[in-house]
Amino acid sequence: MTWTIALSVLLGIVLKMVMSPPSAVVEWIFSKLALHPKLNSKEVTVTYIEKHLEEEEKIRLIDNFNQATFLKQYDIFPGKENLFLHPETNVTPFVINVKREKNDSRIFVYCLADHVYVVKQYKNKVVAYDLRSENLQKFTLSATKDVI
Incomplete structure (x- = not known):
């Protein structure tokens, strides 16, 4: 039971990071792709x-x-x-x-x-x-x- 709760919390954190990454990561990606x-x-x-x-x-x-x-x-x-x-x-x-x-x-x-x-x-x-x-x-x- 505790594994499912820990796994769901961890999955929630990973989904949050993927859906809205920190601004430093976004800035780094845009700087690599900038014209x-x-x-x-x-x-x-x-x-x-x-x-x-x-x-x-x-x-x-x-x-x-x-x-x-x-x-x-x-x-x-x-x-x-x-x-x-x-x-x-x-x-x-x-x-x-x-x-x-x-x-x-x-x-x-x-x-x-x-x-x-x-x-x-x-x-x-x-x-x-x-x-x-x-x-x-x-x-x-x-x-x-x-x-x-």
Whole structure:
């Protein structure tokens, strides 16, 4: 009799955890599946015109990237990945190399006048989307003046 009560209480606790998991678990799952990931400056290297950014600039760029607002995602059809990886524009992208555990990805950030165009390449997949971030666009303008 006590086994049935203990088993039913244990089953109730397990069902409660499955039906409404703690917010930390939900946040972890969503962070793994997020299209626009929050980056940690310790896990990334940032290059611009094949030169590594200094630590302060890198941290500022990553903070601005993390605070940017997601606008829309582009549909990429098989065979058309190169059009998104190398768009016809005269803007030089920031290249962010991300190393997380076993997964390596490369993020190209093109800062245009009215939005920020991002192309994320990981494994054999390519994802493209737009962001809005005035700080990121201002940062890009100041960085290009320093390099040129």
